[in-house]
Amino acid sequence: MKDNYYAQNLNAQKLYHVYQTKHERIKQYLESEISFVRKNLCGMERILELGAGYGRIVKELAPSCKEIIGIDISEDNVMFGKNYLEGISNANLIVMDAHNLKLEGLFDVVLCLQNGLSAMKAEPISYISKLMNLLANGGKAFFSSYSPQFWEHRLTWFHEQADKGLLCEIDMDKTKDGVIVCKDGFRAVTHSPEDMDTFGKASGFSYEVTEVDNSSVFLIITKDTKVQV
Secondary structure: OOOOOOHHHHOHHHHHHHHOOOOHHHHHHHHHHHHHHHOOOOOOOEEEEEEOOOOOHHHHHHHHOOOOEEEEEHHHHHHHHHOOOOOOOOEEEEEEOOOOOOOOEEEEEEEEOHHOOOOOOOOHHHHHHHHHHEEEEEEEEEEEEEEEHHHHHHHHHHHHHHHHOOOOHHHHHOOOOOOOEOOOOOEEEEOHHHHHHHHHHHHHEEEEEEEEOOOOOEEEOOOOHHHOO
């Protein structure tokens, strides 16, 4: 945990202020991502969100499911989130490393949103394979990254975060082709629709790759044993 950027540098109040953006297009992207998942819920699901931060998405989806658990590597995020989620009885945040998951029972939905595969710093195919073991039969895993069409808006958002002191200055010499690099070494990659298609095929399950709002690319994998290889 000690080497994780999100646990050490971008957590709690800082992370909260990341989402207090002045840019309407960014606000639209954030809401569209949540709305897409919400539309795929029936209201009875047990949901797990990876890299849940202080519970921003957990809070939005709690009214649309039976139970939602968010895990995050940062103790500060979870402490901040306990207050943020106060009074929501079917939502919970837990301090846990997404690479060392110790959870009871299976889930109907697993969420790894807002470019989560990049944040996890894991080899995507093997990581997705592990996550599929957390799903009940018929369950779905949702992964999202940024659409190539959203690049300029994404870069604007990162500049806003740097201007607020939430991130280090962006290294514009190294920032290109869907990869944002800060001068302190922070690096955020993007998974293209083609990447998502490769990950879906490698899973051995039914999957769909779709673009939402010209801002997000979603990979949705269904744990359907009929096509497992």
